Structures are given as C-alpha cells and as structure tokens.
Amino acid sequence: MKSIILKGRPIVPGRSKGLALVSTKPISFLGGVNPNSGVIIERGHDLKGKSVKGRVLCFPYGHGSTVGSYVLYALAKKGVGPKAIINQTADPVVVVGAIIANIPMIDQVDIQQIRTDENVEVNCNKGLIKIVKEK
Amino acid sequence: MHLTKEEEKILDGEYGWAYEISMKILVRLGDLFGATSLIQIKSAHISGVSYKTMGGSIDFLEALARAGGKAKAPSTLNPSSFDPEYLVRKIPREHREGQLRIINLYREMGVEPALTCTPYYIFKPQRGSHLAWSESSAVMYANTVLGAWTNREGGPSALAAALIGKTPNHGMHQAENRQPNIVVKVESNPVNETEFGALGIHVGKFLKEKIPLFTGPSNYTNEDLKQLGAGMATTGMTSMFYYRESPRKRDFEVVSVEARDIENTIENLSTTSEAPDLIFIGCPHCSSKEIQSIAQALEGKKVKTGIELWVCTSQHIKRKAKSHVYIIEKAGGHVLCDTCPIVAWIKNLGIETVMTNSAKAAYYAPTYNEVGVTLAPLSQCIETACFP
Numbered sequence: 321m322k323s324i325i326l327k328g329r330p331i332v333p334g335r336s337k338g339l340a341l342v343s344t345k346p347i348s349f350l351g352g353v354n355p356n357s358g359v360i361i362e363r364g365h366d367l368k369g370k371s372v373k374g375r376v377l378c379f380p381y382g383h384g385s386t387v388g389s390y391v392l393y394a395l396a397k398k399g400v401g402p403k404a405i406i407n408q409t410a411d412p413v414v415v416v417g418a419i420i421a422n423i424p425m426i427d428q429v430d431i432q433q434i435r436t437d438e439n440v441e442v443n444c445n446k447g448l449i450k451i452v453k454e455k
Numbered sequence: 456m457h458l459t460k461e462e463e464k465i466l467d468g469e470y471g472w473a474y475e476i477s478m479k480i481l482v483r484l485g486d487l488f489g490a491t492s493l494i495q496i497k498s499a500h501i502s503g504v505s506y507k508t509m510g511g512s513i514d515f516l517e518a519l520a521r522a523g524g525k526a527k528a529p530s531t532l533n534p535s536s537f538d539p540e541y542l543v544r545k546i547p548r549e550h551r552e553g554q555l556r557i558i559n560l561y562r563e564m565g566v567e568p569a570l571t572c573t574p575y576y577i578f579k580p581q582r583g584s585h586l587a588w589s590e591s592s593a594v595m596y597a598n599t600v601l602g603a604w605t606n607r608e609g610g611p612s613a614l615a616a617a618l619i620g621k622t623p624n625h626g627m628h629q630a631e632n633r634q635p636n637i638v639v640k641v642e643s644n645p646v647n648e649t650e651f652g653a654l655g656i657h658v659g660k661f662l663k664e665k666i667p668l669f670t671g672p673s674n675y676t677n678e679d680l681k682q683l684g685a686g687m688a689t690t691g692m693t694s695m696f697y698y699r700e701s702p703r704k705r706d707f708e709v710v711s712v713e714a715r716d717i718e719n720t721i722e723n724l725s726t727t728s729e730a731p732d733l734i735f736i737g738c739p740h741c742s743s744k745e746i747q748s749i750a751q752a753l754e755g756k757k758v759k760t761g762i763e764l765w766v767c768t769s770q771h772i773k774r775k776a777k778s779h780v781y782i783i784e785k786a787g788g789h790v791l792c793d794t795c796p797i798v799a800w801i802k803n804l805g806i807e808t809v810m811t812n813s814a815k816a817a818y819y820a821p822t823y824n825e826v827g828v829t830l831a832p833l834s835q836c837i838e839t840a841c842f843p
Contacts, residue, residue: 386612386648419476
C-alpha cells in the first residue's frame with residue numbers, strides 16, 4: 321500500500337478519516353443538499369444522488385445562500401453530515417457551517433489528487449491529508 | 456487577530472456556548488479576510504427567516520436560543536414567508552407553525568421581528584456608523600445612500616455579530632476599501648425604477664467585487680438608487696457604488712452602458728408574455744413615497760377579477776402610509792407586511808405567472824418560485840392590473 325500526503329490550511333481543527341467523495345463542482349448546501357438525508361439533489365451536479373453522510377467531502381468551494389451554513393449544522397445534528405470537508409478555496413458559507421457543525425475542515429488543497437472512495441485521513445489541526453492508494 | 460481579554464474570555468466559553476460559538480464565527484471569518492480586530496456595531500440585520508428557505512435547518516437557532524444567546528446590538532429580521540392578515544389564511548398549518556417557531560427563536564434572542572428587507576425606513580443608521588447587515592440590497596443602500604459602513608454579511612455572521620455586538624474590522628469597514636475603482640458611463644438616463652434595476656443586473660454581471668462610479672444618470676430618486684443597488688447585488692458581489700461624484704483619477708477603467716443594454720436586460724429577464732396571475736410591487740419593500748405613487752396610480756381604478764395585486768412593505772410603513780394603503784386596498788390590491796412573493800409559497804396559491812417592476816424579483820422568481828415573469832415599470836403593472 322502506498323500513500324500520498326497533501327498539505328493545506330487548517331480552517332476547523334479536528335481529526336477524522338473516511339472514504340472520499342470528490343466533486344469538481346461547487347456545492348450549494350441550501351437547495352443543493354437534502355437537509356434530512358444528506359443526499360445531493362442539485363440538478364446537473366456531478367454528485368447528484370450521492371449522500372455526504374460519513375464522507376470526507378472534497379469540493380472546490382461553496383456557493384449560494386448563507387442559510388447553507390445552517391443546513392450543514394442540521395446535517396451534522398441528524399448524523400448525516402460529512403466527517404470532514406476539504407476545499408480548494410474556503411468561502412464564508414462553508415466555513416461558518418463547518419465551525420457551528422464542528423466538522424474538521426481544510427482548504428487550499430489540490431482536490432484533483434483525491435479520488436472518490438479512496439481512504440483519506442485528515443488532520444485538520446496540522447492541515448495534513450493522507451490518501452491511502454490501493455495497490 | 457488581536458482580541459481583548461474580554462473577547463478571549465468569550466471565545467474560551469466563560470459566558471456560555473452561544474457566545475463562544477458566535478465569537479468563533481467572527482474570529483475565524485476575521486482571520487480569513489485579514490481583519491486584525493473586532494469593532495463595535497450600531498445594529499445588525501439578519502437574513503435566514505423564511506420557513507420556505509430555512510425549513511428543516513432551524514436546529515442551530517434552537518441551540519443558540521436554548522443556550523441563552525441574547526443580542527447585544529439592536530437587531531432586525533428579514534422578511535418571512537407570509538403576512539399576518541392575508542396569506543396567513545391560505546397556507547397549511549405546518550408552514551404557519553414552522554414560520555412562527557423561527558420568528559419566536561429570534562425573538563427569544565432579543566432580535567426585533569421587523570420582517571423587512573428595508574430596515575432603514577424604520578431606523579436610519581447614522582453616517583459613518585458600523586453595521587453588520589445581511590440582505591444585499593440593504594447593504595448597498597446603507598453603504599451608498601446612507602453613508603453607513605457594512606460588509607455584506609451572511610445570515611449566520613450577522614446573527615453572530617448581533618450576539619457579540621461586534622464584527623471583524625475589514626473590507627467596507629475600512630476607508631481605503633470604500634474607494635471607487637471603475638467608472639460606469641451610462642449613455643442614456645434610465646427613465647423609471649425598472650430601468651434602474653435592470654441597469655444594476657447588467658452591471659453586476661461584469662463588476663465582480665469592484666466599486667463602480669456611475670456617470671450619466673442625473674435624474675433619479677432614492678428609490679431608483681435602491682433598485683440599482685438591489686439589481687447589482689443580485690448578479691455581483693459589490694457592496695456599494697458612487698453616483699454623485701466625478702472621477703478624480705484619470706486611469707480608471709471605463710465601461711459604457713448603452714440604452715440597448717438595459718432594454719436587452721429587461722427583455723431577457725422577462726420569461727413569459729402570458730397574462731400575469733400576480734402583479735407584485737415592493738422588491739425591495741416599498742417606502743412611503745412608493746406606496747403613495749401606487750395609490751395615486753390606482754385612484755378611482757379597480758383591480759381585475761382573477762388578478763392579484765400585492766404591494767409589499769413593513770408594518771411600520773403600512774401604518775405610516777395609512778391613507779394611501781386605504782386607496783390601494785379599496786381598488787382591490789393587497790398591502791402585505793412581513794413578506795414578499797419570492798420567500799412565500801405562491802405556487803401553492805395557483806400562481807403561475809408574475810408581473811413585477813423589480814429587476815431583482817424578476818431575476819429570482821423563475822428559480823425560487825418556478826413561475827413565469829414579466830418585468831415592466833409600475834405604470835404598466837397598474838395598467839395591466841386594472842379594468843380600463
């Protein structure tokens with residue numbers, strides 16, 4: 321087994337690990353994610369139909385209404401939120417959502433290096449991501 | 456970010472979770488935007504009120520209220536999903552109760568349920584005062600027309616600022632960031648509020664975060680400026696504009712807007728030519744002057760059967776403009792407080808097509824409400840609404 325280490329900027333501290341769910345598109349949590357199930361519902365989104373539950377969620381940045389922060393909190397509260405968030409560029413909607421939901425978060429990461437369903441360990445205290453590549 | 460001893464204590468949770476989490480939000484955002492300290496605010500204006508958008512995401516508000524969070528700065532709320540007289544009778548119990556639950560949670564936290572997107576008509580902030588306002592059209596108006604200083608907050612960051620009574624000192628709170636950096640030369644003077652709104656929609660698309668200085672328009676009201684700002688904030692990230700000054704520097708980037716750009720924008724925002732089920736005036740919420748103009752236009756007329764005419768404003772303005780409200784309602788229109796069609800469930804009322812004089816409302820209605828839209832100035836809206 322081989323692993324790759326990526327470095328980013330810590331946004332919300334914490335450690336976590338899980339399977340990556342990677343999108344090339346920005347996510348709008350309000351209207352784009354079902355707040356009860358965590359399933360992505362945005363029309364035309366590359367993750368449409370996938371659930372963020374228990375995943376290390378990787379996407380370039382958030383967009384849309386700032387109510388999206390409250391959606392992230394609601395997801396975490398219901399146990400269907402992501403385990404960690406990795407962004408290319410942190411935006412206020414996702415940052416505030418991750419803070420209030422207490423979801424470990426890192427940004428300034430080249431998320432193209434991560435593939436969906438890879439095992440990822442995140443240390444958001446240090447801004448480190450370890451991707452375990454299957455051999 | 457440099458925090459005072461008192462602010463450190465709040466961050467360490469000495470005053471409870473509600474203040475700790477609010478401080479965390481402000482400090483983290485402050486760090487991200489390069490703020491070095493927090494500054495006192497005179498007021499906060501908070502979005503995230505309509506049950507239609509908030510729906511099942513009120514857990515955080517519940518947690519804050521339960522933890523005893525109370526606003527430290529005077530704070531007001533954006534519109535909700537129904538008014539207390541007309542729409543309240545037309546919506547299911549679940550929606551009504553959900554909405555009242557949200558309003559009551561804010562009320563518990565000491566936030567005034569003004570339920571309007573034009574809080575400045577109720578309480579005008581002083582020139583140069585620092586605010587933490589969400590609702591982009593109000594941010595534009597505060598920075599530009601009123602000369603107050605506010606960033607374009609989100610609902611959660613405005614609420615956090617309300618609870619702490621402070622906001623991170625960056626962006627529009629600093630004089631050097633409030634300078635114009637692009638000239639928008641408007642070749643022909645927009646002639647009504649709809650054209651001003653459309654000008655905003657057009658310009659917002661290419662401005663990104665730049666602060667424009669408009670040259671050209673010489674004949675406008677504060678209500679026209681409200682429409683211009685609302686439009687610009689809809690398609691761009693700008694928080695203010697200039698309209699009275701002439702450019703001081705010669706090396707400004709200059710962009711021209713011609714009459715046909717505005718015409719095209721109005722045409723593109725109109726998605727239907729079918730007769731409207733609803734005619735909507737009051738995005739952003741009407742001033743008393745606007746209520747007066749609508750009343751004058753409706754004097755002696757009658758709204759057609761089968762057409763709804765809604766004029767949206769705050770309770771405060773409705774009370775203030777009583778005699779004009781009477782004329783509008785006598786003609787068969789409804790003056791609705793606390794809400795607007797964009798954040799209400801109008802589709803459930805059988806509304807498929809909307810005519811409005813607001814470019815911002817026309818921009819949002821097809822996606823937020825899944826209705827067809829016609830954008831036209833007030834005079835045309837009233838003409839369409841009434842028997843000849």
